[in-house]
Structure formats: C-alpha cells, structure tokens
Amino acid sequence: MPIRVITVMIEAIGFGILGFVLMELSGWAIHKYLMHGPLWKIHRTHHEHSESFFELNDLFSLMFGGISILLIFLGAGELDFRFWIGIGISTYGMLYFFLHDVLIHRRVKWLDRPRGGFLQGIFKAHQAHHQSRKKDGAVSFGLFFVPNKYFKNLKR
Numbered sequence: 001m002p003i004r005v006i007t008v009m010i011e012a013i014g015f016g017i018l019g020f021v022l023m024e025l026s027g028w029a030i031h032k033y034l035m036h037g038p039l040w041k042i043h044r045t046h047h048e049h050s051e052s053f054f055e056l057n058d059l060f061s062l063m064f065g066g067i068s069i070l071l072i073f074l075g076a077g078e079l080d081f082r083f084w085i086g087i088g089i090s091t092y093g094m095l096y097f098f099l100h101d102v103l104i105h106r107r108v109k110w111l112d113r114p115r116g117g118f119l120q121g122i123f124k125a126h127q128a129h130h131q132s133r134k135k136d137g138a139v140s141f142g143l144f145f146v147p148n149k150y151f152k153n154l155k156r
Contacts (some may be wrong), residue, residue: 015081019071019088023064024144025047027092032141035060040135047133053107065093096143121151 035043035057068089075083097099101107103114104126114120125146132138140146 011081012079012084016088017093019058019085020092021088022085023089023092024142027064028142030060036135036138044135047130061093061097064089066094083155090126100143118156119153122146122152124154125150 042056042059044057045055068086069091071082071086073086075081075086084124099119099122102110103119104123106113114123122143125140126143129138129140138149
C-alpha cells in the first residue's frame with residue numbers, strides 16, 4: 001500500500017477521533033454552562049418525567065446532528081478534515097443515542113440497563129446528574145468521560 005494511502009487513512013481516523021473527543025468536551029461545556037444556564041427552559045424537559053417520546057431537549061440533538069451533516073457535506077468533495085470531523089461527531093451522536101436513550105433512559109426499550117462494568121459506571125454518573133431536577137446543583141455533565149468515583153465498587 002502506498003505511503004500516501006496510509007497517511008490519508010491515519011489522518012481520516014485521527015480527524016474522526018478528534019471530532020468525537022471535541023463533541024464530548026464541547027458537549028460537557030454546553031451541558032454545564034448553557035443547558036443548565038440560559039437554555040434551562042429547553043433542557044428542563046429532560047429532567048422532568050414525561051409520557052411523551054419526544055422532549056423539547058431533543059432540539060439539542062437536532063442541532064448537533066445538523067452540525068455533523070453540514071461538516072460532512074462541506075468536506076465530502078475532497079474527503080478533507082471537515083468530512084472526518086463530521087463523521088466523528090456523527091459517531092458520537094449514534095453512540096450517545098445508544099448509551100443515553102436506549103441503555104440509560106430506555107426511551108427505546110431494546111436492551112436492559114447495564115448491570116456491570118464500564119457502562120454501569122456511566123449509568124451511575126448519569127443517575128447522579130439526574131438527582132437534581134433543578135437548574136443548579138447537578139453533577140457529572142459528560143457522558144463518556146466521567147469521574148472515576150462512579151466506577152468504584154462495580155460488579156465485574
């Protein structure tokens with residue numbers, strides 16, 4: 001395989017990982033400072049019980065998905081960094097949906113909640129976040145990068 005092909009593949013993987021990591025980091029900041037700040041009226045719907053499948057909070061997913069689609073579209077012609085960062089953000093969104101909406105909140109009842117290991121730690125961190133139904137006082141704003149304390153004393 002020519003060196004150029006290998007370089008392009010490494011760049012693609014690197015930019016995809018970068019998009020994923022940037023999404024988690026920016027998602028944490030947006031969640032903590034905007035969703036639990038001036039955008040609380042929208043995000044509050046996620047902290048309240050609802051019989052509806054959709055929440056006003058789902059607008060955030062549409063916004064992040066739109067950013068991903070825009071980057072993929074803008075970079076598709078050359079398969080440049082925008083395309084691969086968009087793919088990374090899109091991958092984050094798919095994993096977020098699976099972990100957050102399917103496993104944790106069970107908005108789609110495909111699987112049971114995690115009972116052990118890494119997913120159980122993420123579940124515990126998210127439970128801690130939802131202990132507060134108010135704008136202030138919430139903890140653990142990330143989804144994939146959570147404090148180590150939530151992984152202690154887990155079933156293996």
